Amino acid sequence: MRLDPAFAPLLQGFDLEVLNKSTATIYGIWSDTRLAYYNDAWERFAHINHPGVDLATRWPLGRPIREAFGPLEAFYDDAFAHVLDDKVVWHHDFQCNSAQRFRMYHMAVYPLQAPGAERGLLLINSLTVDHPHPDTPTLPDPLAEHYRNAKGLITMCSHCRRTRQGDDDTHWDWVPNFVEHPPDDLSHGLCNICLDFYYPRP
Numbered sequence: 001m002r003l004d005p006a007f008a009p010l011l012q013g014f015d016l017e018v019l020n021k022s023t024a025t026i027y028g029i030w031s032d033t034r035l036a037y038y039n040d041a042w043e044r045f046a047h048i049n050h051p052g053v054d055l056a057t058r059w060p061l062g063r064p065i066r067e068a069f070g071p072l073e074a075f076y077d078d079a080f081a082h083v084l085d086d087k088v089v090w091h092h093d094f095q096c097n098s099a100q101r102f103r104m105y106h107m108a109v110y111p112l113q114a115p116g117a118e119r120g121l122l123l124i125n126s127l128t129v130d131h132p133h134p135d136t137p138t139l140p141d142p143l144a145e146h147y148r149n150a151k152g153l154i155t156m157c158s159h160c161r162r163t164r165q166g167d168d169d170t171h172w173d174w175v176p177n178f179v180e181h182p183p184d185d186l187s188h189g190l191c192n193i194c195l196d197f198y199y200p201r202p
């Protein structure tokens with residue numbers, strides 16, 4: 001658990017002990033997305049997704065989490081502005097798959113405000129679905145060349161982690177190898193299904 005002391009007033013009304021011990025991944029950010037708080041489950045989640053990386057170095061308090069959003073930056077910017085301005089709780093489901101597991105999380109984002117303090121947000125991610133990934137790999141031993149586009153990049157969907165065949169936006173394959181061992185020159189985008197269903201443009 002880590003907490004920026006200046007952020008503590010924003011969490012008044014929440015039982016910090018309950019947040020810290022929750023199995024849900026919980027973190028707090030300032031209105032400009034700088035990290036200000038995270039609980040023990042967030043640390044475990046980060047270690048699973050970035051094994052061998054020192055969390056305190058990679059994600060010190062104060063680093064903007066928008067740096068991790070990639071192609072979803074505008075989507076989350078809009079959502080967070082809506083939560084802060086309209087003081088409503090916002091809900092969103094997202095996938096976070098590993099090479100073997102299909103995982104779905106439910107995100108709830110709460111507006112935080114305290115007298116004399118900058119505004120913030122509390123994000124709570126609860127695991128809702130976790131089972132073996134249902135898709136059969138399209139190719140058992142995929143050649144990276146098959147997926148590289150004209151610019152030499154391999155594009156993976158930020159949401160479902162399928163990989164695009166070259167520049168062909170209609171073909172996104174489940175390639176567990178690439179999830180487990182990200183190839184060189186990997187870039188992130190959104191496949192058409194995730195874009196239409198989870199991130200429709202207003």
Ligand SMILES: [Zn+2]
Pocket residue numbers: 157158159160161162190191192193194195
């Ligand atoms: Zn996708």
